[in-house]
Amino acid sequence: MTSAADAYSLPPLPYAYDALEPVISAQIMTLHHQKHHQTYVTNLNAALAAHRTASATNDVPAIISLQQKIKFNGGGHINHSLFWRNLAPPGQAETDLVTAAPELKDAIVSRWGSVDAFLEKFKLALLGIQGSGWGWLVMKDAVDSTNNGKRLEIVSTKDQDPPFIDGQVPLFGVDMWEHAYYLQYLNNKAGYVNEIWKVINWKVAGERYVGGIEKEITFKL
């Protein structure tokens, strides 16, 4: 049913599996990319193929029952694709907010008072997630004209819900599913939440802040 042209595929990681050590282990990265993300892609393609079949026969109940599968697996594909690209090896220039994304840094300071205050808010949001989900820094259209009409917000999404509510643009995301950290941090999710900042790719986040995600990444076939 599904041919290569009409199926999604696993995007390659922009770095080696062990490149984020010691913050995220190679074992976690390998399983997370090759198994978890691949499963979302596989199940998304299967759900879309079933949807095409149901569409062809105008099977409305089947179409409706497929929506949640498409949302969950499509969301899983979108979230992980955004996530891999908003991480970078620790110590690389991209992980320094001040030099890699000066405009975004100014916007963060103007929104939260200081970078540290922003980090504390973000960590609290991550630790407040009940169950599986993601924390995101997003950009919304602002009602007033501060920061060129852009307003930063910290939001969390549950399970694999994608971060595109009300036209908001995701700048970076942090995966808070247990599979993202458990093999290394066990129940100490605060440890993961403290360490992840060493591998946030602020250059990518800054580019998304200036130009959105369309130039960098596409979810179209």
Place this chain on the structure above:
Amino acid sequence: MAMSLLRTSAARRAMMSTRSSPAVFARGKATLPDLDYDFGALEPYISGQIMELHYTKHHQTYVNSYNTAIEKFESTSDVRAKVELQSLINFHGGGHLNHSLFWKNLAPRKAGGGELLDSKSPLTKAIQGKYGSYDQLIGAINTQLAAIQGSGWTWLVKDSNSGDLEIINKANQDPVTGPYIPLVGIDAWEHAYYLQYKNVKADYFKAIWNVVNWKEAEKRFLA
């Protein structure tokens, strides 16, 4: 477990009926219930490391956070603050309830874990009547477990109105409520299996039936 939960709800009823003198009641705190077996006793189906972390860290955190939330609830007279605590009380209270039921749902092989009840058992009859066999019931529960999107639990429950068995999914730590009596719960949070089974959660769902305590399920079924 049942004692501490009963104490808590009795205390909260007492609280509601003594609104005029809120200082007189003393509430028993939720506490971590004893495990009936050693951490390693469910091996090789569930590793000792998983059991130890799951019980001493995860369950303990639900207990502590539930007590903290309840203390805040009781120490404020601001209804807005009380309402804002509902999500924390549900999540951590539910985590405490679910895990307390779960530990009792499991037993080492030498203590009857995995042993099916005989054909005269009322629960066996109910299972055969509704699902055909234990194998078919387990297959149906494992299908529900595999379908959970995110964190959650699958429960075999009894509908106390009709007496029928049902299989229901609950998200995150939402507890079994309403007309349903929880008989067997399977924890599908990744922390319940990831250190041993990694992404292959289907293997965990298959393995855990080797240590399910059906006698406990029947006790709940008949209660």
